[in-house]
Amino acid sequence: MASAPKADRIETSSPAATEPPRKLSKLALLWGFVRHYPGKLIGALIALVVAATATLAIPRGFMLVIDKGFAGAGGTGDIAPYFYGLLAVVGVLAVATACRFYFVSWLGERVVADIRLSVHNHLLTLAPGFFEENRPSEIASRLTADTSVIEQVVGSTASIALRNIVMGVGGIIYLFTLSPKLAGMLLLGIPLVIGPIVLLGRRVRSFSRASQDRIADLGALISETLGAMKIVQAFTQEGREAERFGSAVERAFGTARMRVAIRAVMTAIVIGLIFGAIVLVLWEGARDVAAGRLSGGAIAAFVLTGGLVAGAFGALTEVYGDLLRGAGAAGRLAELLEAVPEIKAPAHPVKLPEPPQGRVSFDQVTFFYPTRPDLAALVDFSLEVVPGETVAIVGPSGAGKTTLFQLVQRFYDPQQGVVKVDGTPLPKVDPAALRARIAVVPQESVIFAASARDNLRYGRWDAREDELWAAAETANAADFLKALPDGLDTFMGEGGARLSGGQRQRLSIARAVLRNAPVLLLDEATSALDAESEKLVQDALERLMQDRTTLVIAHRLATVRNADRIIVMDQGRIVDQGRHDQLIARDGLYARLARLQFDAAAA
Template identity: 65%
Template sequence: MAQGDATPTAGDGSGDAPAQREIRRPTKLRRRNAEPKARSLKPLRMVAEALSNYPTQMALAAIALLITAAATLAIPAGFKMIIDRGFSAGGDAADIGRWFRYLLMIVVVLAAGTAMRFYYVSWLGERVVADIRRRVHENLLRLAPAFYEENSPKEISSRMTSDTALIEQVVGTTVSVALRNTLMAIGGTAYLFFLAPQLTLGLLLVIPAIIIPITIFGKRLRAISRTSQDRVADVGAMVTEVLSSMKIVQAFNQEGRETTRFADKVEQTFDVAKRRILIRAAMTSIIIMLVFGSITALMWRGAIGVAEGTISGGTIAAFVLTGGLVAGAFGALTEVYGDLLRGAGAASRLSELLEEQPTIAIPSRPETLPTPARGSLSFRNVTFRYPTRPDTAALQDFTLEIEAGETVAIVGPSGAGKSTIFQLAERFYDPQAGTVRLDGVPLTSVDPAAIRSRMALVPQDGVLFSANARDNLRYGNWQASDAEIWEAAKAANAEDFLRALPEGLDTFLGESGTRLSGGQQQRMAIARAILRDAPILLLDEATSALDAQSERLVQDALERLMIGRTTLVIAHRLATVRAADRIIVMEDGRIVEQGSHNTLTKAGGLYAELAALQFTSEAA
C-alpha cells in the first residue's frame, strides 16, 4: 500500500505545499583551544551577581576583612610603641609589659577577625558555586537533544566540575586575598606617609614600574590560563570516556594504547601549565625585585636617618615592618591577578552554558491538549533533517495517521527514519516542513512537557539511573505509592527478582543499573512505563537485545501494557510485530508499504524480503 493512502483531513492546510522552516542548529560551544572573547575580568560579573544575593554575609566578610587588615597594620605600630616608649625611653618592666599586652590584644583581634573572614568568605564561595551549578544544570535540562549532538556531555560535565572549582577558589580565596591586600597596600602606604613622608614618596615612585609588567604579562597569562584549564578538562573527559567503556577497552586489549593516549594528554596539559607557570614566575620575579629592591634602598636611607638622629628607632622599625607588609601586599596582588584571570576564563565558559537558549521552547501562549486524552497521532507532509546532518532528510514528505488505541509497528532497514518518528512525536525536534499533531493539536503550539506527559517510552536499552529500585521505577510517576509500584512490577514480570533483592525496593542498583541483567533492566523500564499510565506507548526495539527467555517475559509484559493504549512499535525482529493492527514499512525516510503481516508478506515487497530473511534464518 502506498504512502498516499493516508490522506490528510481536508481543510487543515497540511495537504498544501508545506512551508519550509529553517533548520535551527544549536549553539556550538567555543572550541577549547580558541582564543577567549573576553580579555578582562568582565566575565566575573556573573559571579558578582551571584554574590549580590547574600548581602548580609558579604557585609560580615567585609567587616572581617577590615578588622584583619587594621589589626595587621597595627602590629608595626605596636612595635614602635614598645621600642620608643618601652626600651628607648628607659621604661621599667611594668611599662614594657603594658605595651606588650597591647600587642597581644592586637594579635587576639587579628586571630578572631581571620577566623570570621575565613568562615564567611569560604561560605560565600561554596554558596555561589552551588547556585551557579544549580542554575547551569537547570538550563541544561531545558535544552533540546540537538544541543547534545553538537556538544559533548563530557565537555559540559568538565565545565560543571573543574570550572566551578575555579570559581569557588576565586570567591572563597582569591577575592578575599585581593581585597585584604588592597586594604593593606592602601592603609600601609598611608601609615608610611605618617611615619616618614620623604621615604614613602620614594617608595611610591616604584608603583608605575609594577603596574607596567602586570599589564604586559596579564594579557598573555589570561590566554594561557584558559588554555591550561581546557587541557585539564580534556583529561577529565578522557578519564570519563575510558572508564565508562572499560569492558570494551579490556575486551580488545587496548589498555596499553589508552595508557599512551592518556599520557600524551597529560603531557599536553603539563606543557601548557609549564608555559603558564613560566609567565607567572617571570612576572612575580620582576615585580618582587622592583618592590623589595626599592624597599631595601629606602631602608638604607632610613638607617642613615636613625644614625643622624632624624628618625627614631621605633619609627624605622615600624617603617621596615609596614614596608614589608605593603611590599608583600603588592606582590600578592600580582599573583592574585593571574588567579582572577583564570576565574574569568572559567566564568566565561560557564556563561556559555547558562546563556544557551533551548531550540524547543514553550510557546508564548500554549494551547491546551483536549481532555480526556484520546491518544491519536498525526504526521502530515513532514520533512525533517537533523541539525547536525542538514544535507540528508531523515523523513521526506512523510504522512501517517495513527488512530486512538491502534497498534502500529514501524519496520525497515537501519537509517530508514524509524526512530526519528519517536523523536518528533515527543517534540525533541520540530520538523522543517509539515505538522505533527497530538489529539488534533499541532505540537509546536503545546508545552513540550504536556506532550511528553501523555507518552510512555520503553527504549531499546532499559536505561536506569544510579539509584535504588524504587526511585528508578517511580521515575515514570514520582507520586506512586509502594503498592502501585509492586502492582506495576508484577504486570512487568519484574516482581520476583525485585523481591529477591537484598533490600527490596531500597536496593541500590549500581552505576546505570549494572547490578541487574539486561532482561531485568528492560522489565524495570516496562514497569516504569506502566506507572506512567500514559495514553500513548512508544516501544523502541524493546526486545531486540534479549535472550529467548527474557524476550518471552518482556513480550508478555508488553502485551499487558499495550491494552487500551495507542502503541507505536519499532522492531527489527518481525516476529514481535505480527499481531500489530498495521505495519508501516519505511525506507529512506518514506513509507513504501503498509498493511497487515499477511498482506505485506503476500505483496512480495520490502517487508516480504525482510521477513523471508529473518524467518528462514530463525528456522535454520
C-alpha cells in the same frame, strides 16, 4: 575509538560567550550569587578590614616601643604598656582573621553549591540535541573542576586580594604620615610593577583557559574509556588507550607548565622591583636618621610597613593569576547558563484536549539533525495514527524510524511540516504536558543507580505502594522484585547492574505501565534477549499495548505480524504500508527484509 573532539563547542545566546575571557569582568557571574548572602558578605568585609587594620597597627606599636620605651628617659622607660598594646592588637588580629576565614569559606562553599544547582537545573531545560553536540563528560568537568576553581576564588583568592588591597592602600597612607619623601619615592616603583602584570597577565589568561580545556579533555577520555572497558580489553587496545591518555596528560601538563612559567616570571619581576625599590628607599631613610630628620622608631615602622606593603603588592601578582583562572572558569560556566533551550514552552501554551485521545500525525515533515545538516532524516513525511491503533515501523538502519520518536516527544522541531498530538501542533503545547501523555520503553533500558522503588516511580512519582506492585505484576516483574534482598528498596547498582537484561526490560515496562499514558512509544525491547526472557517481556508488552495508541520500531519482523498497520521506511520516506500478508504479497522492501531475517532464523 576516535580521538576526543575539542571541548569548546557549547552553544550560547551570545557569540562572544565562547571567546576566552579578556578581562576579570567574567567574575561578575560570581557576584550574582554572592549578593544573595549580604549578612555573610558584610561580616567578611568587616572582619577583613579589622584584620588588615590590626596588621598595620603592629608597625606603629613597634615605633612606640622604640621611641617611647627604649629611647625614653635614657632607655629606662617602662615598655610594658606598649607591649600590652601590641598583645591587644595581636588578639584582635587573631579573632578578626578567624572570622574572615569562616565567612569567606562559607561564602565559597555556598556559592559553588548554588552555581552547581543553577547550571544543573538549566541543563535539564536544554533539548537532547545540545548534548549530542557537546560532550556530557566535558560538561560534567565544568560542574566539578571549574566549580572547584570558583570555590578557591570566592573562598580564598578574593579575600586575599581584598585584604592585600586594604593593607597596601592603608600602608601607603601610613607611610606618608611617617615620611612623605620616602613614601613618594616608594610609590615611583608602582608603575613599574603594574606594567608586567598587565603585559604578562594576558598570556596567563589564555593559558589558564587552555589549561582548563585540557583538563576537560582528560575527563572526557577517562569517561569514554571506562565506559567502553569491555571493548577496549576485548580488542586488546589497552596499550593504545594508555598512549592516547598519556598524550592528553602531556598536553595538559605542557599547557599548565607554560602558565606556571609565565606566572613565575611575572612574580620574579614584580617582587624584584618592589623590594629593590624598598632597599633604595631605606638607604635614603638611613641618611635621614643619621641627619636627625627621622627617629629610630619611625624608620623601624617605615621598614615594617614597607615590608607589609611590598608583600601585599607581591601577593596581588599571584592572586591576579588565580583571579584570571577564576575568570576562565566563570566564563566556561556562564556559557552553560547562557545556552538557550531550543525546545521550550510557548508564552501562552495551548492545552491538549481532554480526555486524551492518543491521535498522532505527521504532516509533510522534513527534518535534519543539527549534527547532520546535509542529510535529511525525514523527507516530506506524512502519517496519521488513529487512537488505539498499533503501528509498526520497519526499515533498514538510517531509514528514520527513531527520528519519529524524537519528534513525537518534541526533542526536536522539524524544519518543515508539523507534528500533532490529538490534533494540536506540538510547538503550541507545553513540552511537559505533551510528554505526560507519552510512555516510552526503549530498546536499551535505562536503570538509575537508585532503589527499584525509585526506578518504578519514575513513571509516576506519586504512585502508591499497591500501584507499584500492580504495575510490576502487569510487567511480569513482581516475582524477581519480591526476591530481591530488600524488595523494592534494593539498590539497583550502576545501570541496573544487579539485574539481568530481561529483568531490566520488565522494570522499564512496569515504569511505562505506571505512566498510564494514551500514547506508547516502543523501541522493540526483545531483540537482545534469550527466548525465555523474550516470552516474558513480549507478554508484558502485549498487556501494556492494550487500549493505547502504539508506535513500535520493529527490529525483528516476526514480532509485528499482528500490528494493525506496518509502515515501511527507507531514506526518510514511506515506501510501503499495510498488514504483514499484504506487504509480503507485494514483494517489496518489506518482503526482502522478511526473507533475510526468516531465512537466517531457519538456518
